[in-house]
Amino acid sequence: xxxxxxIKEVWKxxxxxxxxxxxxQGVNFKVEDGSFIAVMGPSGSGKSTLLHLAGIxxxxxxGDVTLNGTNIKELSRKQxxxxxxxxxxxxxxxxxxxxxxxxxxxxxxxxxxxxxEKAQKILDRVGLEGKYDRLPTQLSGGEEQRxxxxxxxxxxxxxxxxxxxxxxxxxxxxxxIMELLTDLNKDxxxxxxxxxxxxxxxxxxxxxxxRDGIISHV
Amino acid sequence: xxxxxxxxxxxxxxxxxxALTMLGIIIGVATLVLLMGAGTGMxxxxxxxxxSMAGDIAIYNSSGGAYSSGDYYLDSESITKIKNMSQLxxxxxxxxxxxxxxxxxxYVVGVFDWNQYKVNGTTGVVxxxxxxxxxxxxxxxxxxxxxxxxxxxxxxxxxxMQGLVLxxxxxxxxxxxxxxxxxxxxxxxxxxTVKNTVESQVSGTTAMTRSDxxxxxxxxxxxxxxxxxxxxxxGLMVGVISVVNIMLVNVTERTREIGVLxxxxxxxxxxxxxxxxxxxxxxxxxxxxGLIIAAVLLQLAITFYGxxxxxxxxxxxxxxxxxxxxxxVGGATLLSVLAGLYPAWRASRLNVVEALRYD
Numbered sequence: 001x002x003x004x005x006x007i008k009e010v011w012k013x014x015x016x017x018x019x020x021x022x023x024x025q026g027v028n029f030k031v032e033d034g035s036f037i038a039v040m041g042p043s044g045s046g047k048s049t050l051l052h053l054a055g056i057x058x059x060x061x062x063g064d065v066t067l068n069g070t071n072i073k074e075l076s077r078k079q080x081x082x083x084x085x086x087x088x089x090x091x092x093x094x095x096x097x098x099x100x101x102x103x104x105x106x107x108x109x110x111x112x113x114x115x116x117e118k119a120q121k122i123l124d125r126v127g128l129e130g131k132y133d134r135l136p137t138q139l140s141g142g143e144e145q146r147x148x149x150x151x152x153x154x155x156x157x158x159x160x161x162x163x164x165x166x167x168x169x170x171x172x173x174x175x176x177i178m179e180l181l182t183d184l185n186k187d188x189x190x191x192x193x194x195x196x197x198x199x200x201x202x203x204x205x206x207x208x209x210x211r212d213g214i215i216s217h218v
Numbered sequence: 219x220x221x222x223x224x225x226x227x228x229x230x231x232x233x234x235x236x237a238l239t240m241l242g243i244i245i246g247v248a249t250l251v252l253l254m255g256a257g258t259g260m261x262x263x264x265x266x267x268x269x270s271m272a273g274d275i276a277i278y279n280s281s282g283g284a285y286s287s288g289d290y291y292l293d294s295e296s297i298t299k300i301k302n303m304s305q306l307x308x309x310x311x312x313x314x315x316x317x318x319x320x321x322x323x324x325y326v327v328g329v330f331d332w333n334q335y336k337v338n339g340t341t342g343v344v345x346x347x348x349x350x351x352x353x354x355x356x357x358x359x360x361x362x363x364x365x366x367x368x369x370x371x372x373x374x375x376x377x378x379m380q381g382l383v384l385x386x387x388x389x390x391x392x393x394x395x396x397x398x399x400x401x402x403x404x405x406x407x408x409x410x411t412v413k414n415t416v417e418s419q420v421s422g423t424t425a426m427t428r429s430d431x432x433x434x435x436x437x438x439x440x441x442x443x444x445x446x447x448x449x450x451x452x453g454l455m456v457g458v459i460s461v462v463n464i465m466l467v468n469v470t471e472r473t474r475e476i477g478v479l480x481x482x483x484x485x486x487x488x489x490x491x492x493x494x495x496x497x498x499x500x501x502x503x504x505x506x507x508g509l510i511i512a513a514v515l516l517q518l519a520i521t522f523y524g525x526x527x528x529x530x531x532x533x534x535x536x537x538x539x540x541x542x543x544x545x546x547v548g549g550a551t552l553l554s555v556l557a558g559l560y561p562a563w564r565a566s567r568l569n570v571v572e573a574l575r576y577d
Contacts, residue, residue, distance in 0.1 A: 057481055057570045078485050085483020092574070096478040100231040101224075109224075110482045151482065 005031035010063030023049040025213035036185040038201035039194045041210035047194045055088050055161045056080045089152025093164035095144040097136040103147045104132040110154045122150045142173030162193040166200045178203040225495040239464045240504035246454030247508025253450045255516050257443040259537030273402035274409045280424045291397035299420045305412045306403040315394045324381040328390025339372030346374050349381035364393045375525030458553045465497050465561035476565050477573025486566040493562035501554020505547050
């Protein structure tokens with residue numbers, strides 16, 4: 001198995017007001033193609049920061065992040081955006097759909113050439129047949145998160161990164177979302193989720209514990 | 219979903235806000251176009267009228283002027299000289315003088331070419347609307363000018379400051395001791411050469427060619443239009459500033475959304491572009507609406523007041539030539555895009571991680 005993500009001796013410091021925060025303090029972490037990993041840990045343990053680096057939303061202060069064979073430090077801003085668009089699918093805790101767009105339009109949003117048919121197929125796959133033209137306000141939380149997952153799949157990514165995907169959902173909906181992610185993983189999609197929720201973490205093949213900016217337990 | 223569609227949906231999402239912002243642009247553009255349109259219209263109309271002016275050249279006493287009150291006349295010696303010049307043909311005279319009617323000051327013009335005037339009734343002895351209103355004149359009423367009685371044959375809708383009486387030239391000349399205000403003539407050869415010849419050979423006279431007239435109208439109107447344009451632009455500037463303001467609000471409000479767009483792969487430039495597009499659309503739609511309102515108001519003004527102002531056959535094409543429409547639409551849209559520049563730049567520079575945390 002090849003590694004699609006390698007994080008090597010990564011440090012991340014940032015300032016929050018006057019305070020210097022060491023979010024990551026020498027993290028080493030590898031993700032094999034096709035794996036499903038849950039990153040757990042208390043608030044402030046650095047798990048979200050890890051996810052941001054994996055998705056090139058941020059760059060490490062020190063160390064190397066290699067995504068699909070490319071060190072992200074070597075990419076221009078435009079190339080970073082390009083990789084975010086084509087190789088990575090993001091799923092957020094608060095869904096983050098564009099409220100003025102329908103489910104279908106939200107899914108087409110990342111596409112270079114809007115492909116209605118493909119977007120419909122993806123929505124069908126996440127179980128939203130016939131709800132293409134609903135606005136986010138006309139959908140339940142679970143449905144919104146499924147639209148968000150559909151959006152993350154729009155450009156056939158190699159890796160899905162989900163930050164607390166069940167954080168705002170009830171148990172039934174949380175299970176549905178995790179089952180959906182598991183299905184995607186069975187079809188070969190690599191997935192990393194960050195979660196507080198032990199139930200959600202159970203779906204993953206591997207759980208990584210973080211504490212104080214380092215990986216404490218695999 | 220392209221950038222264009224997204225910008226448009228963002229405007230639609232905040233309908234009232236967008237509409238109010240556009241209102242600033244609409245009022246600014248409408249005021250500007252109304253004033254500029256009126257100025258441009260008068261200029262184009264006057265030039266059009268001049269084209270139908272009899273002859274290529276007008277000659278008058280140098281002490282007078284193109285718009286003098288008629289107290290200066292060409293003397294008979296000058297008239298004879300002018301009439302004998304071989305370069306001039308088709309010579310016509312015009313006389314105009316101040317007089318009074320029932321104790322009210324009036325202005326009398328001896329007309330040789332009635333085509334310039336729109337007359338109800340027949341030509342010959344024509345009074346304007348001001349005198350009709352004042353003395354309740356009708357066709358057939360008698361008037362006395364300089365002790366000579368005339369019967370009114372027609373009226374015009376035109377309103378003037380003083381009353382205006384138009385008489386056939388041969389009726390008017392004797393009333394003014396046969397003194398001539400203007401001589402109009404066609405010329406053989408280059409009008410400018412002939413103009414110089416006339417001025418040098420007949421001392422005390424000034425000759426004006428069509429291009430001199432045209433230049434004079436341009437000089438006068440351009441100054442006026444620059445002034446009213448500058449005043450009216452203040453309104454538009456206020457509108458544009460409100461675009462800056464509202465786009466800043468929009469961008470701040472949508473911080474998280476912009477973070478999401480970046481997270482799913484929109485480049486800084488694409489974010490910048492979509493905000494600029496939104497500002498541009500605000501300006502463009504506002505400008506079109508303002509233009510339409512101004513056009514409707516100008517047309518109403520022509521319909522209801524055109525005759526009184528003596529410009530009843532002026533058209534919207536005189537007032538809103540293509541260049542003015544394009545300049546206003548292009549200019550106001552460009553200004554709005556510029557207004558979006560700072561908000562757009564701020565949005566594009568947002569840190570993704572921080573933007574995603576924004577509530």
